[in-house]
Amino acid sequence: MTRFRKLGQMPIWLTVPAFGILLIVFGIPILRLLLTSLNAPALSVANYHAFFGQAANIRLLVQTVEISVVATAICVIIGYPTAYLIVAASKRLRMVLLVLVLIPYLTSLLARTYAWIVILGDNGLVNKLLLDIGLISSPLQLLYNRFSVYVGMVHVMLPLMILPLVSVMLGIDKSLMAAARSMGARPFAAFWRVFFPLSLPGVRSGVLLVFILCLGFYITPAALGGLGDAMLSTFIAAQVKSTFNIKLIATSAFVLLAIAGILLFMLGLDLSSRHHRAAKKERTSWQRRVPSFGTLARYLNELAAPYRAKRWTAELFQARDEIYLTKQIGAAFVVLVMSFLLFPGAIVMIMSFSAGAYLEFPPSGFSLQWYRSFFGDASWTGAAWTSIQIGIAVTILSTIVGTLAALGLSRTSPGLRSVLTMAILTPITIPLIVVGIAVFLALVNLGLIGSKSGIVLAHSIGAIGYVVVIVSATLANFDRRLEQAAKSMRAGPVPTFRRVTLPLILPGILGGAVFAFIHSFDEVVITSLVSGFSIRTLPLKMWENIRHAIDPTIAAVSSLLMLLPVLWIIAIYFMWWRARPKHVPTAATADIG
Amino acid sequence: MNFTCAVNRRRFLQTTSSAIVASALSGGRTSAQSSNDLRVLVYGGDYAKAAIDAYVKPFEAETGIKVIPIADEVTLTQLQLMVNSNSVSVDVIALNYPTATVSAAQGLLEEIDYSLHNKEELDGALEFAKAPYGVGQTAYAYVMVYNTETYPAEKPRPASWSEFWDVEKYPGVRTLVDGQYGSQGPWEEALLADGVAPDALYPMDIDRVFASLDKIKPHVRKWWSVGSEIQQMMHDKLAALYQAYDGRTNLLIDQGVPLEINWNQSKVTWDLWAIPKGGPKVQNAQRFVEFATRADRQAAFAKLFPSAPTNLRAYESIPEDLGRRFPTHPDNIANSIFINAKWYAEVGADGLSNTERLIQRWNDWILQ
Numbered sequence: 001m002t003r004f005r006k007l008g009q010m011p012i013w014l015t016v017p018a019f020g021i022l023l024i025v026f027g028i029p030i031l032r033l034l035l036t037s038l039n040a041p042a043l044s045v046a047n048y049h050a051f052f053g054q055a056a057n058i059r060l061l062v063q064t065v066e067i068s069v070v071a072t073a074i075c076v077i078i079g080y081p082t083a084y085l086i087v088a089a090s091k092r093l094r095m096v097l098l099v100l101v102l103i104p105y106l107t108s109l110l111a112r113t114y115a116w117i118v119i120l121g122d123n124g125l126v127n128k129l130l131l132d133i134g135l136i137s138s139p140l141q142l143l144y145n146r147f148s149v150y151v152g153m154v155h156v157m158l159p160l161m162i163l164p165l166v167s168v169m170l171g172i173d174k175s176l177m178a179a180a181r182s183m184g185a186r187p188f189a190a191f192w193r194v195f196f197p198l199s200l201p202g203v204r205s206g207v208l209l210v211f212i213l214c215l216g217f218y219i220t221p222a223a224l225g226g227l228g229d230a231m232l233s234t235f236i237a238a239q240v241k242s243t244f245n246i247k248l249i250a251t252s253a254f255v256l257l258a259i260a261g262i263l264l265f266m267l268g269l270d271l272s273s274r275h276h277r278a279a280k281k282e283r284t285s286w287q288r289r290v291p292s293f294g295t296l297a298r299y300l301n302e303l304a305a306p307y308r309a310k311r312w313t314a315e316l317f318q319a320r321d322e323i324y325l326t327k328q329i330g331a332a333f334v335v336l337v338m339s340f341l342l343f344p345g346a347i348v349m350i351m352s353f354s355a356g357a358y359l360e361f362p363p364s365g366f367s368l369q370w371y372r373s374f375f376g377d378a379s380w381t382g383a384a385w386t387s388i389q390i391g392i393a394v395t396i397l398s399t400i401v402g403t404l405a406a407l408g409l410s411r412t413s414p415g416l417r418s419v420l421t422m423a424i425l426t427p428i429t430i431p432l433i434v435v436g437i438a439v440f441l442a443l444v445n446l447g448l449i450g451s452k453s454g455i456v457l458a459h460s461i462g463a464i465g466y467v468v469v470i471v472s473a474t475l476a477n478f479d480r481r482l483e484q485a486a487k488s489m490r491a492g493p494v495p496t497f498r499r500v501t502l503p504l505i506l507p508g509i510l511g512g513a514v515f516a517f518i519h520s521f522d523e524v525v526i527t528s529l530v531s532g533f534s535i536r537t538l539p540l541k542m543w544e545n546i547r548h549a550i551d552p553t554i555a556a557v558s559s560l561l562m563l564l565p566v567l568w569i570i571a572i573y574f575m576w577w578r579a580r581p582k583h584v585p586t587a588a589t590a591d592i593g
Numbered sequence: 594m595n596f597t598c599a600v601n602r603r604r605f606l607q608t609t610s611s612a613i614v615a616s617a618l619s620g621g622r623t624s625a626q627s628s629n630d631l632r633v634l635v636y637g638g639d640y641a642k643a644a645i646d647a648y649v650k651p652f653e654a655e656t657g658i659k660v661i662p663i664a665d666e667v668t669l670t671q672l673q674l675m676v677n678s679n680s681v682s683v684d685v686i687a688l689n690y691p692t693a694t695v696s697a698a699q700g701l702l703e704e705i706d707y708s709l710h711n712k713e714e715l716d717g718a719l720e721f722a723k724a725p726y727g728v729g730q731t732a733y734a735y736v737m738v739y740n741t742e743t744y745p746a747e748k749p750r751p752a753s754w755s756e757f758w759d760v761e762k763y764p765g766v767r768t769l770v771d772g773q774y775g776s777q778g779p780w781e782e783a784l785l786a787d788g789v790a791p792d793a794l795y796p797m798d799i800d801r802v803f804a805s806l807d808k809i810k811p812h813v814r815k816w817w818s819v820g821s822e823i824q825q826m827m828h829d830k831l832a833a834l835y836q837a838y839d840g841r842t843n844l845l846i847d848q849g850v851p852l853e854i855n856w857n858q859s860k861v862t863w864d865l866w867a868i869p870k871g872g873p874k875v876q877n878a879q880r881f882v883e884f885a886t887r888a889d890r891q892a893a894f895a896k897l898f899p900s901a902p903t904n905l906r907a908y909e910s911i912p913e914d915l916g917r918r919f920p921t922h923p924d925n926i927a928n929s930i931f932i933n934a935k936w937y938a939e940v941g942a943d944g945l946s947n948t949e950r951l952i953q954r955w956n957d958w959i960l961q
Contacts, residue, residue: 054956056953056960060960117825123829144815223822226815227959228959228960230773234773235952238773238952240668240669240670242695242775242777242948243946244673244695358848360828433670440678441674444678449680528671529670532680533663533683534682
């Protein structure tokens with residue numbers, strides 16, 4: 001017991017397991033790579049000088065940041081209202097919507113990219129439809145340009161924006177909005193001044209995840225973009241493939257890492273509670289800068305407040321057209337976003353029943369042969385089983401370690417927290433291929449190349465990052481006074497955690513676990529390096545398949561994978577929603593502002 | 594009963610962490626090193642199946658050495674990490690010519706023991722297939738392909754790369770291979786289009802390459818980088834004129850896609866069997882490489898999977914209609930150019946190889 005109490009007093013200890021794994025599997029070799037990029041032992045910045053001396057590199061860098069910023073911004077603009085509407089929906093509908101958001105995330109990236117080519121191509125679905133209607137006379141060039149790059153990237157990243165937002169918004173007490181309204185705030189003011197600031201941690205972690213992943217993204221831009229739509233990671237991948245100049249690769253990787261670092265510090269990084277208070281302060285100072293307008297508006301506002309407060313009580317008992325209309329618009333928006341997310345998956349699913357030997361849409365005939373070729377081939381089913389085993393081990397390890405780290409981080413000083421969070425996020429910030437090289441070097445020393453434990457460790461370093469980001473976001477709105485209250489009533493640290501903290505942050509933990517599993521289940525770059533040609537995971541098998549023939553087995557596998565989130569959510573439903581206490585905000589506060 | 598998962602949390606933590614520690618201690622080291630079997634990379638898909646039937650099984654029958662075929666391929670990164678960390682886990686690999694050249698220069702490959710090879714076999718092999726660090730496995734080519742819906746046989750069609758560049762006379766959308774890897778790109782084609790003689794391509798004039806590419810840039814819809822990509826573009830009839838791999842094109846022609854190959858000025862390249870340096874079973878690996886490069890084995894493979902032999906004697910036992918589809922067939926190879934990987938790997942005074950120089954120029958050029 002005393003040991004636990006000590007742990008409670010020294011929260012930094014909670015981060016030790018995470019950093020232990022990170023340091024051994026990734027940290028030490030990546031430091032060696034950093035030294036390589038600095039020409040150790042001579043230590044010079046010659047490589048960086050050479051990198052920035054190339055005009056093309058700078059332009060590539062600027063373009064990488066530009067594409068990432070735009071893609072992230074689109075994700076916020078679409079993701080925030082979507083998350084809001086998902087949270088506002090009834091419990092059952094919310095579960096369904098969350099499943100729908102997750103489904104595209106498990107469709108093979110390559111199959112999805114192909115689906116976009118089918119949809120946006122010159123002879124694709126969109127062009128055919130527009131031609132048939134007669135809106136256009138010749139096909140629009142929707143593919144192989146910046147537009148299709150954004151479509152593809154936003155499609156991949158949107159779930160990563162929505163899920164942290166949802167997990168934070170679920171933790172916001174809806175009665176605060178009602179309180180604001182009852183005191184005369186307009187619906188928009190109640191949203192803007194109460195709900196929005198409270199949801200900022202979710203925005204922050206969503207932006208962080210999406211932007212960082214965009215920086216290192218290259219398959220989608222390369223496949224859907226035109227000649228000029230290259231990103232820095234495309235450049236790194238090409239270097240790795242053709243010349244393997246380790247100094248150049250390490251240098252470009254650390255440049256990308258530096259950009260991610262700059263963003264982390266710009267966003268304050270502090271994913272925890274003091275944060276929204278700081279944000280509020282900023283906003284008031286901004287308002288002070290425009291005093292005349294601000295004061296006048298506030299004065300008028302206050303005059304009207306009692307009236308609005310009275311009206312709100314009346315509204316409670318009246319179903320008004322206006323509200324009905326807002327609900328309709330909201331519903332239409334959600335339907336639109338869901339169609340965007342699900343359409344490529346649906347195309348993939350339809351193509352998986354193709355009778356022909358090619359991925360084609362519409363298929364020339366229907367058959368189950370590609371499913372038979374999956375289940376009838378031990379190399380496919382074996383690979384799937386291996387991936388499931390590894391995925392479960394990674395999920396368990398990284399969820400526990402990551403949650404502990406997030407708890408620890410939320411209790412340390414903001415400065416330390418920023419640095420440590422940055423360190424934990426490094427493996428998902430720098431290009432996968434560089435992570436792979438570092439992990440390989442570490443696993444060689446541990447003698448774990450070509451073993452399942454090795455792959456589990458390799459996947460965990462990334463998965464821990466996802467768990468930390470998502471759990472931290474949830475912790476940001478967690479009221480520590482609840483813990484103090486429990487302790488004041490003589491609950492020990494463990495019962496406090498179990499009966500107060502855990503139930504309240506469970507949505508975040510589960511969200512993190514889902515991402516950890518998906519991260520492992522989808523990983524191909526690092527795995528291919530550390531598998532030592534001895535272990536076959538499902539993505540490795542899919543890569544092998546797609547390199548040689550684009551046959552619809554890949555579509556069949558993707559379709560089967562789409563069932564996975566459904567099973568996940570059913571499991572979560574039984575574990576969590578059934579057991580959830582009844583006091584949680586429900587339909588009564590489901591209010592579409 | 595509230596939170597069963599939470600109740601069990603501590604026990605859960607203990608069991609999982611001890612399981613992880615246990616497996617870490619037992620050191621799940623790959624079984625590969627301990628066994629005596631020869632581990633051979635055979636790419637994947639149908640190619641792997643054909644390789645098992647044509648190479649692996651007969652080799653086991655002849656020598657009694659057990660082979661584990663692995664449906665995978667090795668990248669330069671993997672090879673470097675394996676060799677430099679002394680953890681070579683495969684004995685025989687296949688590498689494309691540019692990668693093999695770079696790997697050999699970095700000292701990652703064993704020298705081939707040609708004393709094991711039969712002189713008759715070696716005489717039949719094309720010159721490029723007898724490198725000090727690798728023996729030819731299969732050859733393939735970058736060819737010009739017509740979409741026969743736009744350019745049927747009765748219409749005038751571009752016969753050479755300079756005509757491919759002539760967008761006035763031969764209108765229509767084009768695709769070319771992307772140059773981001775440096776070692777692969779439309780470099781030779783650009784020079785041919787600009788009037789350089791096929792035997793005077795190397796050393797390549799990089800400025801001239803890009804000046805020529807400037808002219809075709811607006812007419813290329815998509816610069817593809819991998820085989821599956823160009824295969825899908827041809828399947829979707831994206832362009833009128835393509836640059837593509839011969840194998841992918843033939844596959845589509847068999848599916849009924851309206852395409853035709855122009856063998857004139859095809860650019861031939863090849864894959865080599867190679868042996869990673871410092872592997873545990875180099876001797877048996879040498880024997881496997883000798884066995885798999887015999888003419889009769891290459892012929893057997895070509896009949897199972899349409900991929901060209903590098904040993905011309907193989908054509909003696911390949912049916913003529915199949916042989917005609919291959920880039921190394923005597924009829925097709927007459928007007929071919931051969932990639933010169935030595936030039937690509939050459940390092941200049943500034944410490945950059947020509948491949949790196951091409952990558953830099955390419956990155957510069959695409960953003961202009």
